[in-house]
Amino acid sequence: MKGKYFSTVFFVFLLVFSSNYTAALEFKLVYVVQDGDTLSEIAEDFSMSVKKLKTSNNIESDTVIKVGDELIIPEIKEKNGNWEYKIFSDIKSPEEKLSFQTNSHFAVRVDPGFKLPDVNISADKLIDYYVSRGDTLYDLARDFNTSIGVIMALNDLQQSSLRIGQKIKLPVHNLTPHQILGKTVSKQELNLLARAIYGEARGEPFIGQIAVGAVIINRVLSSQFPNTFAEVIYQNGQFSCVSDGQINLRPNNTAFRAAREAINGKDPTKGALYFYNPKTAANKSWFKSRRVIVDIGEHVFTK
Incomplete structure (x- = not known):
């Protein structure tokens, strides 16, 4: 040896x-x-x-x-x-x-015994990923809960160097739906989520702003609601910021931070699908019929 x-x-x-x-x-x-x-x-x-x-x-x-x-x-x-x-x-x-x-x-x-593995992952379990500065096969394998060998085999890589901007396929079959969402969200979706947070909760504490973002994400992932940010946020009668036009306000840095925290998996609401302000809600009786999970700031979060 x-x-x-x-x-x-x-x-x-x-x-x-x-x-x-x-x-x-x-x-x-x-x-x-x-x-x-x-x-x-x-x-x-x-x-x-x-x-x-x-x-x-x-x-x-x-x-x-x-x-x-x-x-x-x-x-x-x-x-x-x-x-x-x-x-x-x-x-x-x-x-x-x-x-x-x-x-x-x-x-x-x-790794003296390293060999590229045989992989058979369906196309619907793969995403296109563009290499960013600092990305490594080691980190990508860890983040996507896979191995370096699988990534190299999927992309027919003969060497492990990566180039900024290079498009590679990454598997998501070992990730939770929330993890997949976090890795595939676009800049436009992030911006829309930040606008919704800003319109609905800019006066709330930071954790309350994250909570509003988490509710939207929970809806995107729920079978009870549409499966895109735009469809969830613009669904008729669901968010007051859409009704009164505040969705069009420019979000501040705090709203963007809250959006990123929610996208990355932070959920102070423990899976809530609804929230309301008891002082201003128009349909209090309907909200009171839901199971309350937590109160954060002026909002009550329910399922």
Whole structure:
């Protein structure tokens, strides 16, 4: 097993764009446990103590490592030149504008047994995603509850570098409906949600503004209501800000923050589908027939 790690393929997780190749980099090496590996053998091959390897990975004395587990290998700065050479050899197209930010973290994954898996995910469980600055296969796999191998296989990637603006397919079959919504919401939908929050709740505490946004999202996800932001918000007679025209006001930064919090899954209402202000509601008797979940500011939230 000795020395096997230094002749394998390295899969680059983090790719940032600016500066040049000579910029100072901080490397983080991640080793994927193979069949037959032991902590003592891994520690020996990376010239460290078992204690340091365990401490760096929060491994208790009775923890058993399994095939596929990922271990952070600390303190490899003295090998920067060697790692850098192998990393850049993974970039096949010299015309690509790929470079690294000064003082950036650069994580490299060592997996001697890595093979692209066979994937069979239906088209309705895939979304088109455009790579943003700082996106990595590691982070995308974590955020979409999948693996790097699945993403590479879905997109026929032969190397793990990503380009800003690159369109790739990502699976959503392991995500909840709310998580899928959060990853597919458009700028126009975010703007509309912020306008609805501002029109309905700009005088409410911040958590109350998030709560109004959560109600709208809960409706989008509910079979009892339409399934788009526009259809839910503009549904006849549902929101006073539409009736009185305040939906057209320009939302402030607080409303946008509340909208993002709600989209990201924060729901102070615990799943409410309705809200009303007891002081101003026109149809109080109907609202009182609903199950009250929580009061926030001037609003009562119900199902």
